[in-house]
Each structure stands twice: as C-alpha cells, then as structure tokens.
Amino acid sequence: MISWDLVANAVVAGILLGGFYAAVSLGVSLTFGLLDVVNIAHPAFVILGAYAAYMMNSTLGLDPILTGVLFTPLFYAIGAGVYRIYYASFERRGEESLRGLVFFFGVLFIIEVALSLTYGVDYRLVEAVYIGKSIELGGIGIAFRLLVPCVVGLLMTLALYLFLSRTFYGRAVMGVSQDQVALRLMGADPVRIKTIAFGIGIAAASLSGALLITIAPVVPSTDRDYIGRVFAIAVLGGLGSIGGTLVASIILGVAESLMATLFGPSWSLAVSFGILLLALAVRPAGLFGR
C-alpha cells in the first residue's frame, strides 16, 4: 500500500525541486525561447557554476550561493563572448541550424571534459549552514537544502520576469524575438540586445549551478541529466514564457519525485524524456506558448 505520508512528502519535495529546475531552465527559456538560439550547452555552464561554487567552498569556505552571485558578472561576460562567436560564425551567415547546434555541442563537450581533467570523476559537494537541516510542517519534512534553492529559484524567476516586462532592455529582448526591424528603428541594435540576453542566460547558469551543488553532489557528467530536463521544461512551458517555465518546472519536479518514490530514482530521467516527447507530440507550442 502506498502511504499518504510518502506521497505527500514526494509531492512537496517535487515542488521544491521544481523551483530549482525553474532556475536552471530560465537561461534556456530566454535563449531558445526568445532568441531562437539552441544553446544545448547550457547545462554544461550550470555544471561549471556548480564547480565554481565547489572550488570557492573548499578553498575559502564561501557559501555556495554567495559564490553563485559573485560569479555572475564573469559568467555574463563568458555568455556574451560565446554569443559573439556564435553570431559571427553562424547567425550572420544564416546557417544556424546544423552548425550552430554542433558548435554548442562541442562547447558542452569541451566544458565537461575540461572539468573531468581538472577535478576528476569523483562526486564533489559543498558544505553550508543550511545543508543537513530540515523543518517539519504538518507531518511533512522539508529539507533546507531543497528549500533554499527553491526560494532562490523563485526569486530568480521573478527577477527575470520583472526585467523582461519592466525595463527597457528587457522589453527590447522581448521585441527582438518578434520584430528586428522595429527594434532598429527604435535605435536599439538587435545584436547588442541578443548579446545582453544571452549573457544573462549564462549568468543565470552560474547561480543555478551553485544551487545544484547545494542540493546534491555533482560529477562532470551531471550536465547530461539536465539536457533532457531543461528542454522538456522549455517546450512544455512554452518557449519564451517565464511563467510557463515555472509551471512546467514544478510539473516536472513533482512527476520526477513521485516516480522516484514509487519506482526508484533511476527512472526520474525517463520522466523528463517522456514529458519532452509527449509535449512535442501533443502540443509543441507548450502550455503557454506563443
């Protein structure tokens, strides 16, 4: 018999996980949804952020989330740089599809192998005040190592939403996905706007990487687990819709959590893949799609 307790715990854990998944997927929702750039390497940047947090934590004892925030400018610069290369090599020439994909795959691969060479294939983890503690609410245990990333993830989602809807650059980013000519007439350079957007996407990866290693230990190949998840969320939530990304993340989180509780943890990846295929087959525009 399946106990109600077990299911309730799984659902709550799933919701918390969903908040974290939203953080990881924000970058892709931005770059794939609004800029039409298939940055399949995004999870690799997340792992890079995770290892950055690990490095600072093990050498200087810095809190991982603090590291994530501190490294944001650096990751932003990296993101901007990568986009420039991508743009110069492919987008300008109009050959995005095949070559761009392969390019990002190469980047993913390089990052993963470089991390393997530097840190080996042992699991790395961080230590922080809130990891290991938990509270109880109505009979359901809530672990802080899940709660904190979830809260940060929700804040990130909110911040990005506000940025896109309230600021000039944010609205320009929304505009660049729809009408580049109008944007130019407004005096904004589409390439610059896209560079900023891509940079933000990668900067988000830095912070979400720190959240990732807070939740669970990582190895360089952890990025592969997230490719399916991130794109499943992006498609399900509707490309470019921040609200949709959040909803889809929570759906995925809960589905995975239930799957893991009832059938064992190794099946959770199949869940994201299944959801991806289902979303593609049934409603490719996503729940909130344009």
Add this chain to the structure above:
Amino acid sequence: MADPLLEIDSITKRFGGFLALDRVSLRIRAGERLGLIGPNGSGKTTLINCVSGALPTDAGRILFEGRDVTRLPAHRRTRLGIVRSFQIPKPFASMTVLENLGIPLEYAGLARAHGAGAMEILTMIGLDAKAHLRPSGLTQIEMRKLELARAMAARPKLLISDEAMAGLSSAEVDDILAILFRLNEQGITIIMIEHIMRAVMRFSERVVVLDAGNRIAEGTPAEIVRNPAVERAYLGE
C-alpha cells in the same frame, strides 16, 4: 463559373487570437489571369500558403480540378499542378541553377506532363548563361527569375506568383511580365500577387482585393481602380 480549376471555399485561418483569413471564397477559371491585391497584412500570402499546402486551414475546403486537396501535403499538391514561387527567393544554395530546376522537374514535373526541359526553361527566361553557377552568383532579378524558372520546371497547371517584382526596376518588371504572359499563353493559369499596380492592372483579367482577411472587392482592373471600398482599404478613412 462552370467547373473552376481552383475553388477556395470559405477558408478560415487563425494565428493564435489573430484572424488572418475570414471565410474567404474564390473561384478561378482555367487559363485565367487573376490579380490578388490588398494592403500589407490583408492575408494574401496566408491565402497562398493555405492553397499551396504550406499552412493547414482551420476551416473551409480547397478544390483543385474538382478534387478536395484540403488535407493533402504540399508536395502532393505540387505534383497535381499547384505551384507557387516565394516572395523572398528560396533557392537551393548548394546546387547550380540547372540543378535547382532539376529538383522540381524530377519530383513533380516529369511525372505529370510533357513540357520544356530544364535548359529550355532557362533559355526562355534568360538564365541559360548562368546555368552552372550557384545561386550566390546571381543578381536580385536573376534570383527572382530563378524562382519563376523553378516553378515552371514543376510543369504547373496553376502558378501562383508571390510578389515576384517587388523592388525591381521598370524594365525588369516588364521582363517578368513578359514571361508570365508567355506562360499564360501556353495554358497555365496564373494568380499574381503584387503591389506594383501597373503590373497587376496590365496583367490581370480579373482582380480580387483582400483586406484584413476578407474579400472586399472583385472585378476588372478598371472597376477595381474606381471602387471606393478599395480606396478606403489602401488609404484608410
């Protein structure tokens, strides 16, 4: 009209909340030269996309030679004889001009009817000298001609020319018009979508006007020019 070649019956097309075509109906006689005009965003290209099969319709039927083709994929319609050229030329970049024609010829034209071979078409249209070049080596007007040549290689019964003359000089427009007239003489029904009024008026036997997804006027070129509804559509109230 007895037995139209193409019958568009109450086509509706939505993009999300935006109604692009609102129960548009149209019948086209075999051998006819029809002009399709309307302000930007009136639904002309959407209509063409629906007829050619590039877009599915939300409601309505399309009948070609009496046969319901509404659910047929685009390549099947091409093989039946409905061929369109693209507003912004879409050549096959890795192939030569001649090879570009080879594709529709092989996949649609040869199976359907006798007619001109690829080299003949290129000669007729004036691109024979560039037959072995890649599209990257063509000028603007040559690219437009290639679009038309490719459509011709599919041996169409109905040719839909989507703004083939935009941005061309007066002489170049006459060039393209001459080709279209010649094709019509050979028996090909032609729908011309254009903004260049002089070309539309000279070419069309009948003109249909679209505005905001609706058919607002129809008649001979002379009648359309005098039609107040048309004037309003283009110039506003």
Add this chain to the structure above:
Amino acid sequence: MKTRGALAVGVAVIGLGLALAGLGVNPYVYFAGYVVLQYVVIATAWNVLGGYAGYVNFGTPAFFALGAYTSIFLIEALRAPLPVLILSGGLVAALLGLGIGYLTLRLKGVFFSIATFALSVVLQTLIINWEYVGGAKGYTLIRPPVPFFRSWGVLLFTLMVALAVVTVLVARTIERSWIGRGLAALRDDEDAAECMGVPTLRLKLFATTLSGFFLGVAGAPFPYYVTYVEPSSAFDLNYAVNALAMPMIGGTTTWLGPVIGAVLLGTAQQVATVTISSELNLLIVGVVLVLFVVLAPEGLTGLVRKLRRR
C-alpha cells in the same frame, strides 16, 4: 565513377583486407584497424542524416549501444550467430530511428536533435536496469572457437572491412540517386523543397531509419570485440562526439568526407591513446570539432573544392 566501378573498388578493398588478415601482422594492427573501420561505418551512417539531410543526431551512442545490446540479448536467448546479430542489431536500431523520427521530424530540426540526446541518456538508464543483458554489472561474452580465421581479432577486423565497404557503397549510391538529390534540397531549404514536390517527411524518415540501421550494424559485433560490455562503454560519449567530428572534419556533403574524417581522426586517436591520456584526447577532439565548425564548416573536402575553383 560508375556504380560497377565503385563496386569493383569495394570488392578490391575487401580483398585487401583479407590479404592483410592473411599476413598475420602484429595483432594490435587488427585491433586498431577494427576501431578505425568501425568509425568509418559510424561516421558514414551519421552523415546520411546529418550531412545529406541536415538533421543532427546527438544520440549516436543510443543506436550503437542498441546494436550491441540486441546482440547480447540474442546471444543469451538464442545463441544466434554473428550474421544474425548484425542484421538484427541494424534492424532494431533502424526501428528506433524510425520511431524517434516519426515523433519529432514534423517539428523543427532542433527538436529532433534534443530528443536524440535525451534518448541516449534514457536508453542507458533502461539498460542499466535490465539484468538479463548484464545491467550495471556488465556482460561477459565467452567467445566460441574462431571459425576459418587465425584469431577473433583477425576475423572481426575483416568483418569490419566488409561492413565499412558496404556502408560506404550504400551511402554513395543514395547520394547520387534521386533520394540524395531530394535530401540535399530539403537540407538547403525544406519549405522550398516541399513546395517543389519533394516528399520531405518521407525522405527524412528514410534517412533516419537508414542511418539508425548502420549505426546498429556498427555496434552489433561490439560484444565479440570487447568480450566484456558495460553500459558506460557501449554508451560512451566518445561515439557521440566522433560521429559529429569525423564528418565535420572530412566534409559532410559527400560520402568521402566521413571516410577521410574517420581515418584521420580515428588513427590519430589510436596513436594518442597510447601517448596521452584518453581524457586529454577527448578534449582535443572537442576543440578540433569546434574549430572546424567555426572556421572550416565544409570540412577538408570543402576546402579542397574551394582551392580547386581558384
């Protein structure tokens, strides 16, 4: 070169292979040769879909491993002989290709690519949990006495020569046929191709199925080659990267490109594995891939073509 001529060359190559087999040189030559030839098959198979049609498959390990594990399954269940294993491995992988294609090819190419990557991860999870074929612990194959040849190493080498020749001949035939021309059209501009009468969906499904078939064929003899198969080796990311890098380096528009890429990169990697760590080797492949995609997207054959035109 007419098809008959190509066939003759193919037979000649197989003959060469047999001759080499008969010579009895250092066994390492056969082992390394097997790997390089395996990559010829993989790269050529990948290119049918990636280079000819323009659809990027990131999940090569899924198809390769499926071929290997189909073999394991049939060995366990029926003690099936090698020819049956190869055919079955190919067919099962072909079905996977058809399935994934059917689900995603009606959408933008990007979704196909993402689906193939995720596919790899999921399939690996499934295999890890399947005890019958060894699961996470792996599967050990005890090879029967080798028929006809001096050793299994030599037999497998010769087999791979034959498989490579067949794969390349098939790819070449397709490239020069009406199918190949249709694939090129849909690669250049899918909408235009569809409107010019090319049945794009059908051709894409054909390419995916054929590509999957030969990837499975490449993987089917794998259990015999390594005798110990574990999921991480069958699903090695190496296959994913090399399947991309080799055609990219050699050139994606023609059958010759993957062959050149496989021979060059494959041989280089065999040499490198002995001298430097396998991880550094992988890193170099990744960097070379990115460099080629950015600077020389048409590969070596493309560069040669450009030089000739001058």
